[in-house]
Amino acid sequence: MPSATTTTTRRAGQAPLRQAHTPAPGLFLTLIAVCSAVTAANIYLAAPLLSLMARDFGSAPSAVAWIASVAQLGYAVGLLFFAPLGDTANRRRLVAGLTLVTTVALGASAAAPGTTALAVAMFVASATTVIPQLLVPLVAERAPADRRARHVAAVIAGLFTGIVAARVLGGLAGQAFGWRWVFAGAAVLTLVLGLTTALVLPSRRREGPLFAGLAALPSVLRDSPDLWRACLRQAGMFGAWSALWTALSLLLTGPAYGLSIATAGLFGLFGLTASAVAPLAGGFVDRFGAARVVRSAYLLAAVSVPLFWLGGQALAALFAAAIAIHAALVASHVANQTLALTATSTPATANTAYVVAGFAGGAAASALGGAAFSHFGWGGVCAVAGLWLVLGWGLTSARR
Template structure:
């Protein structure tokens, strides 16, 4: 009999603990994912109010939003891989409580540096969704695995939209400190309740504490399917980020002349992702991840063309916003499902995947700013299209090379 792996042990425990409470498993995980991921984007939606409170300008405190992104990246690298070695039930409870405490410190902070430190900690330990996605994939029946992953992905995008849209609205009504305090309570409560629904896992750590982080590069090299999913989602997320981070500049300039608040309502198009995720999950279960990713890239390419036309046509801009979110979430469900079934270290593989997508988004959005300054909206669309083409071509070329290689015996 082969030695037990963390994945096999988790599935065995899942069968033992299945009961009436298991009906709450998927809904609670989706809710916990939405609540938790919103914390990464909370500060960005409240920057004008934070600036006013501390007697600064929005541009003077904008770096706090960057600190949140940095914290999340660090958390992905150091905490998410621990899901292969430690009980995720305990980790979800502890990390949620720490996140809540950090957000509360931010709510009562007296200066930007204390607030930034609190945001950094809160964002670093808010990696709970990336612990829950592999767990959902392990427990799901094989023929419904993508549908279950899609439910968590829907919660992920719903949380991002809620932070960007509701964060500003609630902050305007009650103040940014009240929003931080409310998020602290909601995160801690949701995380603790969710942890009680998760299966009991008996895992023994082998090797150094951060062995998963050290093993990540080798894991990607040895797993062509994982590498392909990482690069393709980096391309998809990069194209989306390039356009979405520059969209407010287009909407508020002379072409449209919208206010910042009105332009922010375009974030509601992110709800498309939550609606498309269940459909994408069913398509992946039926037709396979590769076909869904290919169609997603085609939809993204069409959306880039529509965004370019949307430089002077609002109807094209709205259609593109719907299409690009549909492409992004379908690709996310398909690629992430493939990642979680590619190796026997799902948490480490998932971390590599999310970090790759995050890096792709950061690089493309960094290129989009100068592109807009030099060539306007058309240059931003060119960056997005080139990013899609580059990442798809890179994976297609490597796949053909691997298929033509002579196996070593």
């Protein structure tokens, strides 16, 4: 990585980056990973706190469950409008501005007098907390070619750790201090880490129309078969995971196991598998290539589906399946995102297409998995997950 006084030129046709006050490579990567963990957690803060919110607002938990969906919707909107700006905007100012807006929105969430105000604040906070998707292309761009996937994997590990922390630690902190203090604490962490990260990012003048990346999305996908393949394969993988993980709490708290909501929530700790697998997956991608890692991840996910089905009656099978699906998801994610980031000369725009495709696949499978559980039970959910894997792999294998 260049020193603080050197200038690095990006891909052809793009303006040079002015490096200033850039820390050592290891410290720089660690800071970005921690910042990604904190900002990614903001999207999932509401999920473990819904019952506490409902009690505070004097309503049933089912009446506030939609707030968690609002956060997901806000994130999707933010991805479309803000993530492509990494190719054209001054990334330092962009990250600083998004950090400030996110901090204010989280503070407004903590002080919200009712569900409507909370939903609006959560929407804004989730839409502007897309900072990890601005940082991942930068990490891939600055990494040595033979270590690119490992650097991307470090950020992905941080992102998954933040998601787990939001679901597990967020719930525990909410029980101890109240849900409003969780949002207030998230606001402080976001402000400190976001601004610190912005200070060490390379600076670049804006070039071209601000939303040129958004307008270029269709052509970027059309002209890059590798990007198209990465998008569909991750949509299939993330969809399978989402269908199973969304309905899992229904299985665990239902007649089959009868666990409490708090105990069922501890299954989120299996997400820590990602933190261990991501660095290994990055090394395998750098050594063997993305295609081979994605193929292995799909095989592991295919094995996990029958294990999940057996888990409808055997808790041990459910444990094994949870570890397998998380390992498959993160290995596939590291490989596919590395491929997406290097497939075009506009990595931020390509990354937007990749993340939105995965998010869309996950949202659709999650909705279908919930309906399948209502009509066909846990076996129906496993069938949906299997179908998504078949579609993700089959559609991309047929086109060359």
